[in-house]
Amino acid sequence: MTSLASEFAIRTEGLTxxxxxxLAVNGVDLRVPSGAVFGFLGPNGSGKTTTIxxxxxxxxxxxxxxELLGRRMPDDLAAVLPEVGALVEGPGFYPYLSGAANLYxxxxxDGHATSVTRSARVQTALExxxxxxxxxxxxxxxxxxxxxxxxxxNALLIPRRLLVLDEPTNGLDPxxxxxxxxxIRLLAGEGTTIFVSSHLLAEIExxxxxxxxxSVGRLVAxxxxxxxxxxxxxxxxxxxxxxxAAITVFTRFGMTVAEPGPDGTELLASFGTLEPAPDTVVxxxxxxxxxVFSFTVERPSLEQRxxxxxxxxxxxxx
Amino acid sequence: xxxSDMSALPDAVFRSRPALGLPLLVSEISVLFxxxxxxxxLASLALIPxxxxxxxxxxxxxPPSGRGPAFLDQVSQNGLFVSFVGLLVSVPLFLPLTVGxxxxxxxxxxxxxxxxxxxxxxxxxxxxxLIVKYLATAVFCVAATLAVAIAGALIGVALFPIGPVTLLSxxxxxxxxxxxxxLLIAAYITVSLLGLSAxxxxxxxxxDVPVGAMATTIVLSVVSQVLDSLxxxxxxxxxxxxxxxxxxADLLRQPISWxxxxxxxxxxxxxxxxxxxxxxxxxxxxxxLS
Numbered sequence: 001m002t003s004l005a006s007e008f009a010i011r012t013e014g015l016t017x018x019x020x021x022x023l024a025v026n027g028v029d030l031r032v033p034s035g036a037v038f039g040f041l042g043p044n045g046s047g048k049t050t051t052i053x054x055x056x057x058x059x060x061x062x063x064x065x066x067e068l069l070g071r072r073m074p075d076d077l078a079a080v081l082p083e084v085g086a087l088v089e090g091p092g093f094y095p096y097l098s099g100a101a102n103l104y105x106x107x108x109x110d111g112h113a114t115s116v117t118r119s120a121r122v123q124t125a126l127e128x129x130x131x132x133x134x135x136x137x138x139x140x141x142x143x144x145x146x147x148x149x150x151x152x153x154n155a156l157l158i159p160r161r162l163l164v165l166d167e168p169t170n171g172l173d174p175x176x177x178x179x180x181x182x183x184i185r186l187l188a189g190e191g192t193t194i195f196v197s198s199h200l201l202a203e204i205e206x207x208x209x210x211x212x213x214x215s216v217g218r219l220v221a222x223x224x225x226x227x228x229x230x231x232x233x234x235x236x237x238x239x240x241x242x243x244x245a246a247i248t249v250f251t252r253f254g255m256t257v258a259e260p261g262p263d264g265t266e267l268l269a270s271f272g273t274l275e276p277a278p279d280t281v282v283x284x285x286x287x288x289x290x291x292v293f294s295f296t297v298e299r300p301s302l303e304q305r306x307x308x309x310x311x312x313x314x315x316x317x318x
Numbered sequence: 319x320x321x322s323d324m325s326a327l328p329d330a331v332f333r334s335r336p337a338l339g340l341p342l343l344v345s346e347i348s349v350l351f352x353x354x355x356x357x358x359x360l361a362s363l364a365l366i367p368x369x370x371x372x373x374x375x376x377x378x379x380x381p382p383s384g385r386g387p388a389f390l391d392q393v394s395q396n397g398l399f400v401s402f403v404g405l406l407v408s409v410p411l412f413l414p415l416t417v418g419x420x421x422x423x424x425x426x427x428x429x430x431x432x433x434x435x436x437x438x439x440x441x442x443x444x445x446x447x448l449i450v451k452y453l454a455t456a457v458f459c460v461a462a463t464l465a466v467a468i469a470g471a472l473i474g475v476a477l478f479p480i481g482p483v484t485l486l487s488x489x490x491x492x493x494x495x496x497x498x499x500x501l502l503i504a505a506y507i508t509v510s511l512l513g514l515s516a517x518x519x520x521x522x523x524x525x526d527v528p529v530g531a532m533a534t535t536i537v538l539s540v541v542s543q544v545l546d547s548l549x550x551x552x553x554x555x556x557x558x559x560x561x562x563x564x565x566x567a568d569l570l571r572q573p574i575s576w577x578x579x580x581x582x583x584x585x586x587x588x589x590x591x592x593x594x595x596x597x598x599x600x601x602x603x604x605x606x607l608s
Binding site for chain 2: 053056057058059060077078081082084086088089090091092093094095096097101104105106107108109110111113114115117121154158159
């Protein structure tokens with residue numbers, strides 16, 4: 001248990017949640033390394049938020065095990081949650097209270113948070129998300145982006161070992177999104193493990209070290225970002241009139257040639273298990289008298305991987 | 319203070335030994351009384367004795383004895399009776415109405431505002447939150463009853479003569495003693511409302527729609543009183559939470575008869591235990607999906 005505590009901030013084993021006949025979360029084995037910025041990806045309705053609710057003890061799992069910071073959930077909930085800051089499915093605040101009063105309220109709800117430094121901590125948290133000027137304003141007058149920032153401020157009232165942020169940039173303008181990204185980097189730099197769920201891939205690609213992809217309640221991929229990108233393998237796009245000679249060369253490097261381009265001058269070849277250096281491939285092509293008009297090594301973007309894993313289009317898989 | 323400064327600080331700056339929940343209770347009560355809705359309800363309750371007093375003051379003829387609410391005929395003789403009449407009139411509907419709103423809102427209101435999940439991951443603790451919610455509702459019961467009693471006393475003093483109060487037993491008590499009796503009646507009515515509060519708390523754990531929980535609680539208080547008035551259901555009457563609601567006249571005898579106070583307190587504690595347990599069972603196992 002103790003060794004796991006240092007290794008994984010979040011670990012689940014066969015985590016399953018059933019609503020009636022529908023499996024919202026289906027046998028999920030999450031491994032979130034301590035200190036990682038972990039992107040939790042998946043289209044809408046893939047079970048991300050339900051998983052987060054299970055992790056935080058808001059809902060109980062139908063089966064499976066959860067370990068947060070090396071302790072079992074929900075058994076050790078009272079000991080674990082003070083070390084976890086969270087933003088779950090958008091911010092939730094009392095509209096008739098000011099931003100600061102809302103934070104006071106939620107801080108008072110944590111029996112471990114000391115009241116002595118409460119006002120200083122509330123002030124600091126508001127400053128960090130750039131809401132000091134609106135601290136006294138009632139939340140009903142806040143914009144969606146301001147509420148989102150207030151939600152993040154709530155997660156930062158106490159230094160946490162783990163932050164769980166569900167769609168943290170939802171409703172934020174581009175500047176706000178950038179600020180949240182830099183805030184996440186800053187917090188990660190201090191050693192906080194950050195678990196960010198998002199359906200915006202660009203966001204994940206920019207800040208995360210690790211990621212997992214959910215689809216229809218299942219975890220379909222998990223690993224470091226480069227591992228995830230690499231699974232699909234890189235491929236070469238070659239433009240040349242000497243088709244057959246090029247295919248011979250590619251085959252020699254263990255590459256498989258996919259469909260030719262529409263005009264017959266374009267070739268797509270994917271690397272096998274060995275990835276030869278591109279310059280050696282080009283040199284070999286030239287040696288074989290293949291006229292190279294253009295040669296590009298393409299790596300699948302995370303977006304391509306994401307679509308490969310979760311399917312395309314708006315149809316939410318059932 | 320930047321975050322890096324914060325990290326360098328000892329843990330004691332942020333965390334202390336877990337408190338019993340007193341800060342949460344204080345926060346709960348302060349949130350309750352910072353809502354405009356709470357003050358609107360208290361003001362409406364305070365308006366009831368004021369309207370009664372004005373009606374009596376503005377009609378020249380003394381209301382005939384035996385018609386209208388009990389003690390109404392005494393009001394013009396002695397302003398201290400305004401409180402009694404106000405409470406008597408408020409018990410069947412107005413007080414249950416406001417208590418139903420507050421009790422029905424306890425959990426469902428937090429769920430619909432989206433604050434419930436944040437309280438629970440703070441972590442407030444489900445049992446602790448439930449207890450704090452109930453205690454805050456009880457505080458509202460006290461405030462609601464006192465709003466009627468105090469507004470009644472003030473308007474009574476302002477509009478009518480004050481003097482020794484003639485009790486139901488025919489004895490007379492001094493002004494000071496009558497204030498004590500008023501407070502006793504307020505206590506009696508507060509206790510009367512505690513069972514309904516527990517029912518409201520339980521209903522509130524079953525839904526994310528606060529209005530639904532409020533309406534159900536209020537309807538139940540009316541149903542209980544209707545059942546209590548059907549002689550065919552005699553056997554059921556002592557078990558209805560509203561059965562002793564109007565029994566506080568016993569406190570206006572000399573010497574005070576504590577029988578109905580005791581029976582009422584026992585009945586209400588029964589309701590608190592049963593519906594408290596149901597609320598506990600429901601809330602501690604509920605999936606919070608709001």
